[in-house]
Amino acid sequence: MVKNMTYDELILRIIILLRDGKRKEFQNVLEELQPYDMAILFKEMPEKHRGRYLSFLTVEDITDLMGELDREEQLVVLNKVGKEKAIHVMNKMDNDDLAALFEEMDSELKDQLLSSMEAEESEAVRVLMNYPPETAGRIMTNRYVWIPQHYTVKEAVVKLKSFAEIAESINYLYVINEQKQLVGVISYRDLILAEPDEKVQELMFTRVISADALQDQEEVARLIERYDFLAIPVVEKNHELVGIVTVDDIIDIVIQEANEDYEKFAASGKAITFDTKSYVAAYRRLPWLILLLFIGLISGSIMSYFEDTLQQVVALAFFMPMIAGMTGNTGTQSLAVVIRGLSKEELNKKTIFRLIFRELKAGIIIGVVCAVVITGIAIVWQGNLLLGFVVGTSLFATLIIGTMAGTIVPIILHKCNVDPAIASGPLITTLNDILSLLIYFGIATAFIHSL
């Protein structure tokens, strides 16, 4: 019945059940819902019903719900359910989520909560928090099942059954030796298909792909993407198994990293979403803008240097915004290709050489086409053959140089181990403004007496 209801209908239904105190029917409805649905209900229902909704949810339900909320909402829920239930929920929460949540708390509250939790769970969270942010160790979970290598299939199934609750979303059993070192992996499917007294050791897959606990999360994402895994085991230097990273976390990371690349590329300021306050948005964008303002003034001082030229042929100014703009645009295009490429490919000398050469050739082709177009327009518009020649030649030169700047600047940054994405579109555009003005007025000045 529940299965075809819209969220609005569900909320209405739930509110009625809450009002009438029908716990059993409430639970029947809940069982049909996904954690994401529970979260939508929580967020969409009127504020006044939320407390009662939470009080009807079991600890397991609230744990599921927490996984779908952001940090602030999680804190609201923990506050609403009261300390005792909160501790139970925290004991059951994914460790990586919990570590992220603690990160935001002041350390006194954090220590207090950690000490109220079960020893095993709080220890696991502490371990996680010891790894640097954005590493495999920080995003791993301890909700997986491991078995000793001497187990039979039957013993493995028994252990799996006893850990049923935590084994839900993963589909491999990890096999370890006496030193807790990871030696193999076996899928649930292989367990189902095997005979009960077969040895796990003989069925397992021994060339296990694993991530190092200190490895960058983006690299871990690449491993999972590459091998089409649902989870990847995380090991310490000595190959000791310490956790696993699951594919659902990886999808979130891929999206998050793409957003970060985008933010840097547009110099739009970190983490500005639809919900960010205006003064926060302004604060995050201003550093870039002030920097660009000063760089932009360099263009102005170049023009003041060529004041005589400009005063003699004011028509030169008419083509200036176009030339500066085009140089910026072509630079942005090259930059985007290089930055996206760098996030996927390894760079060796050969690749770099080939890329620069390719962009140079593309720049020349683009330069020729655009120069021909603009020369024609300039001659027709201003009736001045030489002006057309100056504008066309300048555009040809600036397009090639703009393309090269957009290609070489990020490569140099990458080679210096600086994140190439800080060479944002606006930065390249502003730099290309300067280059284009130098070239344009340089060429114009050379011909000034004939213009």
Added chain:
Amino acid sequence: MVKNMTYDELILRIIILLRDGKRKEFQNVLEELQPYDMAILFKEMPEKHRGRYLSFLTVEDITDLMGELDREEQLVVLNKVGKEKAIHVMNKMDNDDLAALFEEMDSELKDQLLSSMEAEESEAVRVLMNYPPETAGRIMTNRYVWIPQHYTVKEAVVKLKSFAEIAESINYLYVINEQKQLVGVISYRDLILAEPDEKVQELMFTRVISADALQDQEEVARLIERYDFLAIPVVEKNHELVGIVTVDDIIDIVIQEANEDYEKFAASGKAITFDTKSYVAAYRRLPWLILLLFIGLISGSIMSYFEDTLQQVVALAFFMPMIAGMTGNTGTQSLAVVIRGLSKEELNKKTIFRLIFRELKAGIIIGVVCAVVITGIAIVWQGNLLLGFVVGTSLFATLIIGTMAGTIVPIILHKCNVDPAIASGPLITTLNDILSLLIYFGIATAFIHSL
């Protein structure tokens, strides 16, 4: 032994085994490798060994290998292994990969290959190819296991065992009724945990989240991300189960869509990678650049309209690149936030109003700060109080308008069902050039007699 070898060592080992014709040992090594590894070996080994390498691989191995190669490499492999083996491989390949491969072939070759394949497999591929590109139907696979709702756990396990080969990477069984309609889902884990004579119907989860066959692949990705699924069933309008989409395909889609957003945003031209030929890159970028060239000329004609003003106060020109640049930069920043936001959130009137208001406030804050800075600089540099006032006021106004343009243009496009990402950074920058010149010279002309 194989497990700690580098790729170079593995290649050496394999080449020796190929040379000595040791098929059995070769197969032992292969069993320890992931499909991705097989593909790396294939691509990295000297060309002359590839044919023999392929001849030593079983049809299953080649099928795995194919999944890791791009279209062109897949065609090379199919040609190398000979028609008979190629047909066997195609029978076993993922249908979605095969459909994508056929897309690139001329229709005669395609029809010939399709008719040589097993009827069931070629039919499945034909079905896939009937769905539009980038829909759930196009990326789904038929490699999943379904069971009728009246089955017991034991019957389900028997069916699962008989379909072991294709059931590898998915971890749910889909339950259908007599009309082939999807009515439930049960995980392998629940099967392991249940008693053999329990009814599937009673164990299964009935509020199944599914994708519509015609749904956009990006929406399917969002469903999987949201619910942390490993696979999602795909149904026709009448709720008939027609396939599933797996999480590994979704990761690829998320990456691909992020790249496409990036390309559009930078107007960098579709699908230009490090390997694209220079003339192709130039050809893909030129349409944008030519368009932007003409729009850029509008800036020039605005300046020519204000020629008198410019001639009287040439110093005005010095601040022009900075003002135009800053307006472009602030527009790009707003644009990035709006476009990334639109890819995640639903837009209703309230959200739009709030967003525009937020950006307006942010624009005012940014405008005030930058205007104060530039007024100071202009007065000190040019020693002209009024010029400082004109430049400052203009920057204040253009920053606000630039921010608004970067916010409102993509929203309008979105509302008109045009992809807002075509409002690329370069386009907004060029439009903001025009707006900023109009404002700057407008204000300057108003004060021209006092300057």
